[in-house]
Amino acid sequence: xxxxxxxxxxxxxxxxxxxxxxxxxxxxxxxxxxxxxxxxxxxxxxxxxxxxxxxxxxxxxxxxxxxxxxxxxxxxxxxxxxxxxxxxxxxxxxxxxxxxxxxxxxxxxxxxxxxxxxxxxxxxxxxxxxxxxxxxxxxxxxxxxxxxxxxxxxxxxxxxxxxxxxxxxxxxxxxxxxxxxxxxxxxxxxxxxxxxxxxxxxxxxxxxxxxxxxxxxxxxxxxx
Amino acid sequence: xxxxxxxxxxxxxxxxxxxxxxxxxxxxxxxxxxxxxxxxxxxxxxxxxxxxxxxxxxxxxxxxxxxxxxxxxxxxxxxxxxxxxxxxxxxxxxxxxxxxxxxxxxxxxxxxxxxxxxxxxxxxxxxxxxxxxxxxxxxxxxxxxxxxxxxxxxxxxxxxxxxxxxxxxxxxxxxxxxxxxxxxxxxxxxxxxxxxxxxxxxxxxxxxxxxxxxxxxxxxxxxxxxxxxxxxxxxxxxxxxxxxxxxxxxxxxxxxxxxxxxxxxxxxxxxxxxxxxxxxxxxxxxxxxxxxxxxxxxxxxxxxxxxxxxxxxxxxxxxxxxxxxxxxxxxxxxxxxxxxxxxxxxxxxxxxxxxxxxxxxxxxxxxxxxxxxxxxxxxxx
Numbered sequence: 001x002x003x004x005x006x007x008x009x010x011x012x013x014x015x016x017x018x019x020x021x022x023x024x025x026x027x028x029x030x031x032x033x034x035x036x037x038x039x040x041x042x043x044x045x046x047x048x049x050x051x052x053x054x055x056x057x058x059x060x061x062x063x064x065x066x067x068x069x070x071x072x073x074x075x076x077x078x079x080x081x082x083x084x085x086x087x088x089x090x091x092x093x094x095x096x097x098x099x100x101x102x103x104x105x106x107x108x109x110x111x112x113x114x115x116x117x118x119x120x121x122x123x124x125x126x127x128x129x130x131x132x133x134x135x136x137x138x139x140x141x142x143x144x145x146x147x148x149x150x151x152x153x154x155x156x157x158x159x160x161x162x163x164x165x166x167x168x169x170x171x172x173x174x175x176x177x178x179x180x181x182x183x184x185x186x187x188x189x190x191x192x193x194x195x196x197x198x199x200x201x202x203x204x205x206x207x208x209x210x211x212x213x214x215x216x217x218x219x220x221x222x223x224x
Numbered sequence: 225x226x227x228x229x230x231x232x233x234x235x236x237x238x239x240x241x242x243x244x245x246x247x248x249x250x251x252x253x254x255x256x257x258x259x260x261x262x263x264x265x266x267x268x269x270x271x272x273x274x275x276x277x278x279x280x281x282x283x284x285x286x287x288x289x290x291x292x293x294x295x296x297x298x299x300x301x302x303x304x305x306x307x308x309x310x311x312x313x314x315x316x317x318x319x320x321x322x323x324x325x326x327x328x329x330x331x332x333x334x335x336x337x338x339x340x341x342x343x344x345x346x347x348x349x350x351x352x353x354x355x356x357x358x359x360x361x362x363x364x365x366x367x368x369x370x371x372x373x374x375x376x377x378x379x380x381x382x383x384x385x386x387x388x389x390x391x392x393x394x395x396x397x398x399x400x401x402x403x404x405x406x407x408x409x410x411x412x413x414x415x416x417x418x419x420x421x422x423x424x425x426x427x428x429x430x431x432x433x434x435x436x437x438x439x440x441x442x443x444x445x446x447x448x449x450x451x452x453x454x455x456x457x458x459x460x461x462x463x464x465x466x467x468x469x470x471x472x473x474x475x476x477x478x479x480x481x482x483x484x485x486x487x488x489x490x491x492x493x494x495x496x497x498x499x500x501x502x503x504x505x506x507x508x509x510x511x512x513x514x515x516x517x518x519x520x521x522x523x524x525x526x527x528x529x530x531x532x533x534x535x536x537x538x539x540x541x542x543x544x545x546x547x548x549x550x551x552x553x554x555x556x557x558x559x560x561x562x563x564x565x566x567x568x569x570x571x572x573x574x575x576x577x578x579x580x581x582x583x584x585x586x587x588x589x590x591x592x593x594x595x596x597x598x599x600x601x602x603x604x605x
Contacts, residue, residue, distance in 0.1 A: 141233060
C-alpha cells in the first residue's frame with residue numbers, strides 16, 4: 001500500500017495544525033496506521049502537546065513532547081525530540097505539522113529524507129494551507145507572492161474561514177482565489193476544508209470543483 | 225516557479241487590505257503591526273520576547289513595502305533608548321515587549337516621562353515574576369501603569385479584543401504625540417496569539433485625525449533669538465529644580481486626565497454585585513454579567529479602559545450610589561487591580577470581594593460561579 005507522507009505548511013495561523021490533525025484522523029478512520037509529528041520549533045510544544053492524549057485515544061500516534069518530559073529554557077529553545085528526526089522511518093502514513101510560515105519549511109531539513117526528491121512513491125509532499133481572510137494571503141497577487149517566497153509545493157488546501165463569522169459564500173470566494181493561484185503555479189487544489197455544518201452546505205465539491213473535506217476543531221483545546 | 229512579484233505591486237495589495245475594510249482573520253500581534261502601519265508609525269525598535277514576537281515579525285515583513293523602518297537592538301534598554309532619538313527628530317516610534325523586557329524598558333520610559341518625549345509601547349503580558357511563562361497573565365498592570373522611579377506620568381489603554389487592539393494602537397499614537405506622555409497598549413499573551421475576526425481600516429477614511437509627529441530638536445531659527453531654546457532635561461542639580469519642574473508636569477497630567485480617561489460601565493437599577501475587571505478578563509466578566517442577568521441577578525459591570533489614568537471617580541460614583549453594592553474584582557494577577565480599586569473607594573463601606581488567579585485565564589463560568597458563592601464581603605477600610 002502506498003504510504004501517505006505529507007507536511008502541512010503555510011502562513012502563520014492559516015490552519016496547518018487543524019488540517020494536519022484532521023488529515024491524520026481521516027486516514028485512521030480509513031483503517032490506516034498514522035503518525036502525526038509536531039515540527040513547530042518556534043512555538044514549540046504549545047500546539048499539539050495539549051492535544052496529544054486526546055488524539056492518541058482516537059488512534060493517531062503523536063510524536064510530540066509530553067508535559068512531564070519538558071525541560072529547558074522555554075521559548076528560547078526546546079530540544080528536538082530524537083524520534084522526530086527519523087519520523088519518516090515508520091511503516092505507515094506520516095503527517096507533519098510544520099509551524100510558522102516560510103521559516104517552518106527550513107525545519108524539514110531536520111527530518112531524515114525530508115528533502116528527498118521524488119523517490120518512487122516515497123517523497124514527502126508539501127501541502128500548503130491557505131485562508132484568504134488572512135491579510136497576507138488575501139488576494140491573488142499576495143498568494144502568488146507568498147508561494148514565490150515559499151518555494152514549490154505539491155498542493156494547496158483552501159481553508160478559508162472567519163472563525164464564528166464564517167459563511168458558505170466566503171468559503172466559495174476563497175476557493176476561487178486558491179484555485180486561481182494553484183493554476184498559475186501548476187499545482188492541484190487538494191480540497192476545500194470546512195467545519196461540518198459548512199461542509200454539509202457546500203456539498204461534495206466547491207464552486208471550482210475541488211473536493212470538500214469536512215473537518216472538526218481541535219486547536220481550541222491548545223494554548224494558542 | 226518563476227513568478228516574481230515585485231515589492232511595488234505588493235504595497236498596493238497591502239494598501240487594499242486597509243482600504244477595502246473587509247473582515248480579516250488575524251492574531252492580535254498581527255493586528256498591532258497593521259495598526260502601527262495605519263497610524264503612520266515610522267520606526268519600530270524592538271528586541272524579541274514571547275508573546276509579542278509577531279508584532280516585530282509582521283512589522284518587519286510589511287514595512288519594506290511602505291518605506292518604514294525596523295531596528296532590532298541588542299536588548300530592551302537599547303530599544304527603549306533608541307525610541308526618543310527617533311521621536312526627537314520627528315518620527316513616530318514604537319516598541320513591543322513583555323515581562324522581563326517590560327522591566328528593562330522602564331528606565332528609558334522613565335526618561336521619556338521626565339523629558340516629555342512621546343512614544344508608544346505595546347505590552348503583551350506574560351506570566352511572572354521573572355521569565356515565568358511565555359503564555360499569559362495580567363501581572364504587568366502595576367509595572368506598566370506606574371513602573372519607573374516616579375509618579376507614572378503615562379497613559380495606558382487596556383484592550384479586550386482584536387478590534388480594540390487595532391483602534392487603541394492608533395489612538396495610542398495620537399495620545400502620545402498630542403500630550404507628550406509615554407503611551408501604552410496593555411494586551412496579554414492570549415490577545416497576542418488568539419485568532420478572531422477584525423476590520424482593518426485607514427483611520428483617515430473614518431474621519432480620524434492623525435496627530436502629526438513634529439521634530440522636537442533642531443527646530444528652525446536661532447535659539448534664544450528667534451525662539452525659545454529646547455532644553456530637555458532628565459537630570460537636575462537641585463531639589464527645588466526637580467520639584468518645580470515635576471509639579472508643572474503633574475499639573476499638566478492632572479489637567480489632561482479627565483479627557484484621556486475611558487471606561488465602560490453597565491449598571492442595572494438597584495445593583496447587588498458589580499464585576500470589576502480590565503482587559504481580556506473584562507470580556508469574560510461581561511459575558512458572566514449577561515448570563516447572570518438572564519438568571520435574574522442584578523449584576524453590573526465596570527471596566528477601566530485606561531488603567532492609567534484610572535477612572536476612579538466614575539467607579540466611586542457607582543459604589544457611593546449603592547452602599548450595599550458588593551464589588552467583585554476579577555484579575556489574572558494577585559491583587560494589582562484590586563489595590564487600585566480599593567484606593568479609589570477609600571472611605572466607602574461597600575464590600576469588596578475578589579477572584580484572583582495570577583498567571584492563568586479566567587472564564588465567564590468561573591466568574592458567574594464566584595458571584596453565586598459570594599456571601600460575605602470584605603469591607604474597604
